[in-house]
Amino acid sequence: MDPTQMLSRSEEAEQFLKQLSNKTRLMVLCSLLEGERSVTELLDDVPVTQPVLSQHLALLREAEFVATRRSGQTIYYRLADNRIIQIMNLLYGFFCADN
Template identity: 50%
Template sequence: MCLVLDNERSVGELAEKTGMRMPTVSQQLALLRAQGLVTTRREGTTIYYQLASEPVRDIMSVLYKNFCADAELPGPKQLETLDAD
């Protein structure tokens, strides 16, 4: 979600930046959308995702500053390790 903190992004962009497969990213975004954390905008065949509201953005800003700002995004192997825990 840190990747959509300031900009809307497509599934392809998010997959590229995280090193995850597009179907995996799509599934995760569907869960976030179902919970009201992100919204979508369609442009042709591309769907762009962004944070759903200012309160969500505020919370993500705090989380970003504490956990993401100085770190690189985890790659696929690191994400698999996180999922296994």
């Protein structure tokens, strides 16, 4: 591969992985693997304060790893990137599968 392209592709991949490299975001994404969740539901699953969760959700939105849907004052999050589903399944196998 041409060196300039290799560099820019590895920068993209770096960016992608960094957006994923956080325990709170990983727990959120893992929870969303099971389906749509409101912020309040995520707060039950993930041991962080509301503002911190909200900051991480903002990052996941900007990365377009998740998408949202509003219903009244409740906002539902869901996975929106097929790459994330693939990576999360792989990580689940590495770190969470019981065997």
